[in-house]
Amino acid sequence: MNLCKLVSRRTLQSAQPCTLLRRAIQSSSTLNMPLKVGDSIPNVDLFEDTPAKKVNLAELAQGKKMIVFAVPGAFTPGCSKTHLPGYVAKATELKSKGVDEIVCISVNDPFVMSAWGKDMKAEGKIRMLADTAAQFTKAMELDQTIGPLGGIRSKRYSMVIENGKITSLQVEPDGTGLSCSLAEAIVL
Template sequence: MQAYKILSITNKTLNVNIGIQFRRLLQTSTINMAKVGDPFPNVDLFEDLPTNKVNISQLSKGKKIIVFAVPGAFTPGCSKTHLPGYVAKADELKKQGVSEIICISVNDPFVMAAWAKDQGTTGKVRLLADPSATLAKALDLTVDIAPLGGIRSKRYSMVVEDGKISSLQVEPDGTGLSCSLADKLKL
């Protein structure tokens, strides 16, 4: 009986200590989410095939580009509203000095190529795959959406000028359709 009581006290003490350490960790951790002025991460994404690498940091050197992310290709909000808005406004945005418009999703390059074909994006919006959420993690813009397979990118839009983020709009809930739409973009 005495051994059980000692073990019980030890477990309780251990749980309290772990709880205190966890709270300290939460209180001292900083949010590293991307912000205006940050350099765009030096990450390779993929266009059409796993062998076609595209590095947005390098692509934006000396240019102004738009980058927006969606939680998933072929999903309703992404296919009916978000991507079509940028496709429709592509010519207007390019007349305002935008060199490229890039849509990113945590999908494989084959899915993104099929989605680009389905949405008729050729010459207007490039669709790039972030298959392991490498970019989403580097920007600290991930969201866990179990029905879509787990870790995805939050929905956002940004302007990248010469490798630096000059404008950033992140949906407050990570997935909604308000501030990241083409007509809300801040050039």
């Protein structure tokens, strides 16, 4: 880590070395470090269909092999033309390879996610879960701010979870692209 990037020139001239080191450590500890392979998924409630139907992904994943993918927004062009349709088309094939559940997460309300799932014919193939306050997304440390979409959204990613642990995680390099998180690229 380059200490000069963390503190201003004026601070460098006036501070004691121990103060500089402490500031560098504090600054580096606030950087987002997303969860990684081997980590347990966060114990956060998501919502399916209505605000009354809570789904805790950590509990749902116990004893199962799951694919979870996240999108920046329901009904958005890349998500509706490519990302979700790819998983819908490959759902039967992926489940034949031992996948128990396929879940799509977005920072939206549950009514929007339900309507999007129906519109995309995902029912019975993909569980559409709403991360209404971005709590799961923030716990994964895969949040991003996209002003035109209303603020905090999820980065685009896919992961495989086995018995509550992440075994594969692909995060799009720019957070929104369509490459490594697609159904065709999933690493089982």
